Amino acid sequence: MTINDIAERSGVSISAVSFALNGRKGVSAQTRERVLRVADELGWAPSSAARSLMGARTDTIGLVLARESRTLGIESFYMQFIAGIESELSMRDNALLLQVVPDMETELATYKKWRATRRVDGIVMVDPRIDDPRIAMLSEPDALPAVVVGDTSLAGGLPSVWTDDDAATRESLRYLHAIGHRRIARVAGVEEFGHTHIRDLAFRDESATLGIEGTTVRTDYMPESGSLVTRRLLTNRPRPTAIVYDNDVMALAGLGVAAELGIRVPDELSIIAWDDSPLCVAAYPRLSALNHDVVAYGAHVARRLFDRMLGAEGGSFQDSTPALVPRGTTARVPEPT
Numbered sequence: 170m171t172i173n174d175i176a177e178r179s180g181v182s183i184s185a186v187s188f189a190l191n192g193r194k195g196v197s198a199q200t201r202e203r204v205l206r207v208a209d210e211l212g213w214a215p216s217s218a219a220r221s222l223m224g225a226r227t228d229t230i231g232l233v234l235a236r237e238s239r240t241l242g243i244e245s246f247y248m249q250f251i252a253g254i255e256s257e258l259s260m261r262d263n264a265l266l267l268q269v270v271p272d273m274e275t276e277l278a279t280y281k282k283w284r285a286t287r288r289v290d291g292i293v294m295v296d297p298r299i300d301d302p303r304i305a306m307l308s309e310p311d312a313l314p315a316v317v318v319g320d321t322s323l324a325g326g327l328p329s330v331w332t333d334d335d336a337a338t339r340e341s342l343r344y345l346h347a348i349g350h351r352r353i354a355r356v357a358g359v360e361e362f363g364h365t366h367i368r369d370l371a372f373r374d375e376s377a378t379l380g381i382e383g384t385t386v387r388t389d390y391m392p393e394s395g396s397l398v399t400r401r402l403l404t405n406r407p408r409p410t411a412i413v414y415d416n417d418v419m420a421l422a423g424l425g426v427a428a429e430l431g432i433r434v435p436d437e438l439s440i441i442a443w444d445d446s447p448l449c450v451a452a453y454p455r456l457s458a459l460n461h462d463v464v465a466y467g468a469h470v471a472r473r474l475f476d477r478m479l480g481a482e483g484g485s486f487q488d489s490t491p492a493l494v495p496r497g498t499t500a501r502v503p504e505p506t
Contacts, residue, residue, distance in 0.1 A: 171213075172186045172187060172190065172213075174211060174213070175190075175204060175207050175208050175211060175213055178207045178210075178211065179200075179203050179204050179207045181196075181200055181203075181204065185200060185204070186204050188201075189201040189204035189205060190204065190205070190208060190286055190287070191287070192227065205282075205286055208285050208286060209281070209282050209285060209286070212281075212285065213285050226290055227287065227288065227289055227290050228261075228262060228263045228264060228290065229263060229264045229265070229266050229288070229289045229290060230254075230258070230263060230264075230265060230266070230289055230290060230291045230292065230293060230471070230474060231265075231266045231267075231268070231279075231283055231288070231289035231291070231292045231293070231313075232251070232254070232265060232266070232267050232268075232292070232293045232295070233267075233268045233269075233270055233276045233279050233280070233292075233294075234247065234267070234268070234269045234270070234295065234296075235270050235271070235272055235273050235275065235276045235296070236269065236296075237271075237389075237391075238269045240269075240390065240391075241269065243391065243392065243418055244390060244416055244417070244418055245417060245418075245444075245446040245447065245448060246416065246417075246444050246446070246463055249446070249463035249464050249467070250463050250464075250466060250467040250470075251265070251267070251467060252464050252467065253463065253464040253465060253466060253467020253468040253469075253470070253471070254293065254467040254468065254470065254471045255467075256464070256467075256468050256471075257468050257471035257472055257475070258471060261475065263290075266288065266289055273302070273303070276303065277302065277303060277306060280292065280303070280306055280307070280313070281306075283313060284311070284312065284313055289313065290313070290314070290478055291313055291314040291315060291316070291474045291475075291477060291478045292307065292313050292314070292315040292316075292474075293315070293316055293318060293470055293471075293474060294307060294315050294316070294317050294318065294327075295318045295319070296318075296319070296359075296362050296363075296364075297317050297318075297319040297320075297323040297324065297362075297363045298323070298361050298362065298363055299323065299363055299366060301323065301325070301363075304317070304323075304324065304325035304327060305325070307327060308325060308326065308327060314474065314477040314478045315327055315328075315474075315477070316328045316329065316330060316470055316473045316474040316477055317329040317330075318330055318331070318470055319331055319363050319364060320334070320363060320364065320367055321485040322363075323363040324483075324485070326483055327483055328473055328474075328476075328477050328481075328483045328484050328485075328486070329483075329484075329485050329486065330466070330469055330470045330473055330486045330487075330488050331485070331486070331487055331488065332461055332466065332487070332488050332489050332490065332491055333487065333489070333490040333491070334364050334367045334368050334371070334491070335367055335368075335370070335371040336371075336490045337443075337459050337490055337491035337492070337493075338367075338368045338371035338372050338375065338413075339371050339375045340459075340492070340493050341413050341441050341459060341493055342372065342375045342376065342379060342381070342383070342413075343375070343379070344493055344495070344499075345411045345413075345439060345441070345499070346379045346381055348439075348499070348500065348501040348502065349410075349501050349502030350381070350410045350411040350439060350502055351380075351381050351382060351410070351502075352381070352382045352384075352407060352408070352409045352410050352411075353376070353381055353382070353383055353384075353409055353410070353411045353412070353413065354383075354384045354385070354386065354402050354409040354411070354412045354413070355368075355372050355383065355384070355385045355386070355412070355413045355414075355415070356386055356388055356395060356398055356399065356402075356412060356413070356414045356415060356419055356423065357369065357385050357386065357387055357388065357415050358388060358389070358390045358415040358416065359389060359390065360387055365415070368415070369385060372385060372413075373385075384402075384409065386398045386401070386402065388415075388419060390415065390416050390418070390419065391418070391419075392418045392419060392421065392422040393422075394419070395414065395418065395419025395420070395421075395422035395423055396422040396423070396425065396426050399412065399419075399422065399423040399426040399427070400426050400430070403426065403427065403430055403432060403438070404430070409438075410437075410438060410439065410502055411438065411439040411440070411441070411499070412438065412439075412440055412441075413440075413441045413443075414440070414441070414442050414443060415443050416442065416443050416444055417442045417443070417444055417445070417446045417448050417449050417456070417458065418448065419442075420440055420441070420442030420443075420449070420456055420458075420498075421442075421448060421452055421456070423440055424440060424452060424456070424498065427440075434454060434498050435454065435497065435498050435499050435500035436500060436503070439457070439498060439499040439500060440456060440457065440498040440499070441456075441457045441458065441459065441493070441498070441499060442456045442457070442458040442459070443458070443459050443491070444458070444459065444461075444463065444491075445458035445459065445460035445461075445494060446458075446463075449496070450496075452498075453497075454496070454497025454498050455496040455497045455498070456496060456497075456498050457493065457494060457495045457496045457497070457498045457499040458493075458494055458496070459491040459492065459493055459494075460491060460492055460493075460494045461488070461489040461490070461491040461492070462489065465488070465489075466488050466489070469486070469488050473486055
C-alpha cells in the first residue's frame, strides 16, 4: 500500500497526502482527517527505508491505558507514573500522547494507527499479560520502539522496566506472620494482568511455606469492589486477621468497611496497601503500605524508551523492590486470654 493509493481513495493530490501523514501545514483539518482515516482503513504504514531517509520525528511518545477512564481520577499510581514520564519529556522538549481506551482490541488498533501515521516516536506499554498479543505487534520489524512496564518474563524480548512484585509480596506475608497473623487474605486486582499473576504465585507459595491460611479474592481495583469483597471477608467465620490490598484505594475502602462493622484496626484487623501514596498517609489510622517511588519509576521508563529510540538493544532493568512501611494499620495479634 502506497501514498498513491491513499491519494486516489481520498480524492486529493499525493503532496496533500504527504503533508497530512507527516503532520505538516498545507492541508485543511478536514483533508488531514480524511487522509488519516483512509490510511488507517487501508492499513498503510511507511516503509522503514523511507522513514529512515526522511528522518522525521514527532517529538511525542505514546501511552495507552486499556482501563475504565475514571481509574485515572481514583487511583493515584498512574498520576504519579505519568508525572515521572513528563519529568523526562519536559527536559527533552517532548510531549506525551495519552489515550484511555475500553479494551485491548482498541489498544492494538491504536498502535496500528500510530505506526501507520507516525503519530508518535515510541510507545510505553503497561499492564502486560501472559501471551500478550501487544508484544507480538510491538516486536514486528517495522514496529515503533517500545518499552514494557512489567516483569522480564512478560516482555518477550522487548526492553522492560520492572519492580520485584514477588519479593514484595513475600515480605508483606513474612512481616504479618512475624507479628502473629495466621489467617491472611489478599484483595487482588485484575487477574489477566501479569503482575497480578506474579503476586498470586508468590502469595500462594509463601503462604504454604509459612504454614498460614492464605485466601485470595478478585476485584477490578475500584473502591466499590474493594468494599464489597472486604465486607464478605469480614462477615465470614473465621474471618482473616489481616488483609493485603493490591492498591491504595481498595485498602482505604476496606478500612471504612472495618469501621462500619465495628472491627478495630489494627487491634482486631491489620491492613497493608500496595503502592504507598499520599492517601495512605492522610488516612486514619495511617495505612501500612508497600512503598516505592512511582514518579522515579515513570522517569526511569521514559529514559529507557529514549535509549531504545536511539537504537539501544533490548534489556531488563529492575527499578526497585517495593519495601513495607509499617504504620497505624498493622499490629501484633493479641495473645488469647
